[in-house]
Amino acid sequence: MGALNHLRVLDLSRVLAGPWCGQNLADLGADVIKVERPITGDDTRQWGPPFLRNSEGKETTESAFYLAINRNKRSITVDISKPEGQEIIKKLVLQSDIVIENYKVGQLKKYGLDYESLKGIKNDLIYCSITGFGQTGPYAHRPGYDYIVQGMGGFMSVTGEKEDLPGGGPQKAGVAIADIFTGMYATSAILAAVVHRDRTGVGQYIDLSLLDVQIATMCNVASNYLTSGVPPKSWGNASANIVPYQTFKASDGWIIVAAGNDSQFRHFVESGHEPQLADDPRFATNPERVRHRTELDPLLQKMVLKKTKKEWIELLDIANVPCGPINNFKEVFENEQVIARNIKMEMPHPTAGKVNLVRSPMRLSETPVVEHRPPPLLGEHTHEILQSKLGLTESQIKSLKEQGII
Incomplete structure (x- = not known):
């Protein structure tokens, strides 16, 4: 089931950057357990319309946004603000290789779920924190959002039509690029940490900042400034360095x-x-x-x-x-090259019958990506995981549910 089928990931992240990383790892075969709040779950489940429709044509609580970034995972609901919930997470950490989280700086420490606390019970743990501005610096405690970071990181100053033309001025990207790229960098950093751990037995902490990533992905545009000292400007759909x-x-x-x-x-x-x-x-x-x-x-x-x-x-x-x-997206998915590459995929879904998704672009000859789980329903695998991984009895699970812990 993929190159990473020996790894288990405990994904405490929400929204986009962390879940995107988790989906990459899951696509490559890792067992990714998505930890969500009871009742409400990941915020993105409600980020619609559009929502997936069930077999009767009625809207479900699964938004298209959520579906795009949670394939191949299992969902467990745990209230980490309660000691019993924290104990469940710690027990799962003992059986995991990697933790991903995107809470505010210092927020998980009060629950005993920060890196130093969890390292104390599993010293080879790989722990990846994703925040808007990183763990250090004067902005560390600020909340960080993709849109804000696109502006702060220079992207919007070079995106959009030229300021002297109609419609000119700063423009954000049509997709949350800082989040997506941060998820990709997190994937690479985690895999590097896995290689290091496998060689040395030592885990490590990964500090990823959306702002850092946004600036890094400006690539030649940032280099143009560092080389010339002249801030680049927007060129609309043209290039600053190549014509035409x-x-x-x-x-x-x-x-x-x-x-x-x-x-x-x-x-x-x-x-x-x-x-x-x-x-x-x-x-x-x-x-x-x-x-x-x-x-x-x-x-x-x-x-x-x-x-x-x-x-x-x-x-x-x-x-x-x-x-x-x-192309618009109708034209995208009707394109002969896109069809030939099987980019659009269909998976069975427990309430909708089926769901259409975008296939992973990673094509590996020996350990191909296998799409074996649709994006999970909220808490779909709670009972399964607590019973099979932690050995809890039916009565213990029932008690946790009655207390609102799961």
């Missing part, structure tokens, strides 16, 4: 052309019957095209308007110039 690397309006819609070198630029303009543009000294090389983009852009736009999207994509495909359409 942008959208163009064809006669019936929009296309993207990403000519990453001079040869591709020549093939682009030759396909549009404007070969003289590649011979013009202002446009012959990428640095010159970047310097003279204001003269070049309208010439290219005029050229592209003469053909349809389909005509351009066919021509540029033959010419080996990277290009593509701008």
Whole structure:
């Protein structure tokens, strides 16, 4: 059941960054136990509409948001504010390799579920904390949200149309990129810690900050500033460093052309019957095209308007110039390449009968991802885990439920 089937993860995180990490590990075979609050569970269960519909067509309490990030996990409900709930978590920690949490800095310490406390009962534990601003620094105790971090980390200053054009100004991404990337970095860091533990027997603490991740993922844009001392600005759908690397309006819609070198630029303009543009000294090389983009852009736009999207994509495909359409999600999932890669998947679901999800993009030849569990119902596996992993009797489980601990 995957490369990580020897690992158990206790996932105390909520919302997006932590659960995204947990789903990655679960897709790779780890046994991920999602710990949720009794009655309400993870906040994202209610982040809709849309909600999954049951076999009778009625809305369930499973939002599309929640479904996207909780595949292959088991759900257990535990009230960690009560001593009995804390004891359940500690017993599960003894049988786990990894803990993921995204509580405010210091919040779990009052429950005895912080790293130092749990390390005392399992010294090779790998413990990953995800917060908005990290465990140190003047902002450590602030709540951190993806949207705020996109602004603070510079992303929104370089995203959106140019400020001097209609609609210009800062723009967030259409998906919570700081959360998603933090989940990806957390996955990598945890796997590195597993390798270290397997070699040395020593666990460790991982401190991940959304703000740190947002700045790190600015990559060449941040490097442009560090190299030049000039704050980068927004370029809309164009690139600050490559021309043409942008959208163009064809006669019936929009296309993207990403000519990453001079040869591709020549093939682009030759396909549009404007070969003289590649011979013009202002446009012959990428640095010159970047310097003279204001003269070049309208010439290219005029050229592209003469053909349809389909005509351009066919021509540029033959010419080996990277290009593509701008699809809505209906078009995404109807695309022949997406269909061929089986990106859309269907899983059985206990209340809806079936649920459609996006398949993991990780393709491993020897230990392939196996989608074996749909996103769990709230507390779906509480009884199973308490009985099989902790050895609790039916009467003990009943008592915990009556007390509101599970």
